[in-house]
Amino acid sequence: MNIRLTKYYYGDIPEENTGGGAGTVTVKDVAGWPLWEVFIRSKQGLDHKHVGSLQAADAQMAIENARDVYTRRSEGISIWVVESKHIHASNPDDAGAFYEPANDKVYRHPTFYDLPEELKHM
Amino acid sequence: MSVQELEKIFQGKVDQEIKIEPKDWMPDAYRKTLVRQISQHAHSEIVGMLPEGNWISRAPSLKRKAILLAKVQDEAGHGLYLYSAVETLGTPRNQTIEDLHSGKAKYSSIFNYPTLTWADIGAIGWLVDGAAILNQVMLCRTSYGPYARAMVRICKEESFHQRQGFEILLVLSKGTPEQKAMCQDAINRWWWPSLMMFGPKDGESTHSDQSMTWKIKRKSNDELRQQFVDMIVEQAKILNVTLPDPALQWNAAKGHYDFGEIDWVEFWNVVKGNGPCNKERLEARRKAWDEGAWVRDAAAAFAEKRAARQAQQVA
Numbered sequence: 001m002n003i004r005l006t007k008y009y010y011g012d013i014p015e016e017n018t019g020g021g022a023g024t025v026t027v028k029d030v031a032g033w034p035l036w037e038v039f040i041r042s043k044q045g046l047d048h049k050h051v052g053s054l055q056a057a058d059a060q061m062a063i064e065n066a067r068d069v070y071t072r073r074s075e076g077i078s079i080w081v082v083e084s085k086h087i088h089a090s091n092p093d094d095a096g097a098f099y100e101p102a103n104d105k106v107y108r109h110p111t112f113y114d115l116p117e118e119l120k121h122m
Numbered sequence: 123m124s125v126q127e128l129e130k131i132f133q134g135k136v137d138q139e140i141k142i143e144p145k146d147w148m149p150d151a152y153r154k155t156l157v158r159q160i161s162q163h164a165h166s167e168i169v170g171m172l173p174e175g176n177w178i179s180r181a182p183s184l185k186r187k188a189i190l191l192a193k194v195q196d197e198a199g200h201g202l203y204l205y206s207a208v209e210t211l212g213t214p215r216n217q218t219i220e221d222l223h224s225g226k227a228k229y230s231s232i233f234n235y236p237t238l239t240w241a242d243i244g245a246i247g248w249l250v251d252g253a254a255i256l257n258q259v260m261l262c263r264t265s266y267g268p269y270a271r272a273m274v275r276i277c278k279e280e281s282f283h284q285r286q287g288f289e290i291l292l293v294l295s296k297g298t299p300e301q302k303a304m305c306q307d308a309i310n311r312w313w314w315p316s317l318m319m320f321g322p323k324d325g326e327s328t329h330s331d332q333s334m335t336w337k338i339k340r341k342s343n344d345e346l347r348q349q350f351v352d353m354i355v356e357q358a359k360i361l362n363v364t365l366p367d368p369a370l371q372w373n374a375a376k377g378h379y380d381f382g383e384i385d386w387v388e389f390w391n392v393v394k395g396n397g398p399c400n401k402e403r404l405e406a407r408r409k410a411w412d413e414g415a416w417v418r419d420a421a422a423a424f425a426e427k428r429a430a431r432q433a434q435q436v437a
Contacts, residue, residue: 033418
């Protein structure tokens with residue numbers, strides 16, 4: 001007979017097993033702070049890189065929070081923040097067709113060219 | 123495309139170790155499991171600040187106080203990384219937090235135990251963070267991209283947490299008879315709850331476990347628990363302390379330490395809300411949330427005012 005046993009993991013206790021403390025409390029709506037994406041330049045000469053997101057009332061607060069959250073161990077020297085709603089992204093479902101034009105253009109790569117061995121420094 | 127086809131593509135990516143990103147198609151159950159697991163993890167970081175916060179004002183020296191403050195601040199950061207990861211799955215932050223405050227969402231039961239002496243801060247760092255790290259190192263390779271990336275950052279920071287905890291105990295273990303006794307007492311109280319952190323036993327499951335198939339998890343509870351016991355027993359020798367389990371002994375055939383049975387009645391009791399501090403912890407969170415309302419309101423009002431002033435200057 002197959003017995004179905006559910007496994008639980010740290011941080012994964014299912015809701016039906018969680019009794020006490022359950023009650024309704026009303027939590028006032030968060031002031032509705034927007035979500036910001038955070039980009040950090042780790043050192044001069046490198047690009048800003050996306051590190052995560054956070055909520056903040058405005059851009060200045062977002063930068064200050066980003067400093068506290070993402071650079072506590074000198075991980076950055078410059079921070080960009082942009083409201084998440086301003087980011088437009090390509091659709092991963094269309095990735096195949098979207099990037100297809102590059103697939104048959106192998107001549108864009110240097111290795112496409114068959115050149116004699118004795119040719120140096122090229 | 124049919125759901126079956128989409129599921130096949132999804133599982134194909136997981137099998138090839140290609141990370142799943144927020145905008146990719148994913149099964150509803152995968153999304154739901156992640157939301158539950160990551161939010162419980164986030165709540166654990168946040169509630170986990172409370173037992174330690176208890177000792178910030180009582181730390182034995184300025185150095186220890188500064189270290190503990192930095193550690194608690196890290197935990198807040200970890201909570202935030204994880205709340206952000208939940209947001210990428212389409213669950214708004216206030217919903218997640220509301221679920222904690224209403225008692226619907228859970229957090230790790232370990233934080234429902236009290237911190238009675240300074241040595242408890244050492245024991246938390248060594249045992250509790252030590253147990254959490256084993257889970258978190260595994261989760262760095264989880265299949266959901268934002269969760270994996272959050273875990274990588276967290277693991278980098280956790281290493282300091284465990285080391286500072288061990289150092290606290292090391293100092294106590296070389297101290298006065300009272301300090302040694304305090305060190306041993308803290309370890310006695312935190313040992314079993316730490317083993318419980320890995321969750322129930324695996325059992326004889328004949329079904330493949332969904333979280334493993336989806337590669338959200340890569341090791342079972344018992345595997346991780348064994349890893350933890352093997353690691354801690356060796357470290358305890360350096361502290362010259364005992365672990366409160368008479369059944370603990372080396373098993374040469376298995377190449378692992380055997381250990382005694384966890385009190386599962388206590389385990390489920392604490393999970394179900396009847397631990398020593400469940401009520402206190404939730405009340406502290408709700409109080410902090412309610413009493414912080416004016417700060418959130420003020421920040422929003424100030425942002426509005428600043429925006430209006432800038433608009434005026436432009437005009």
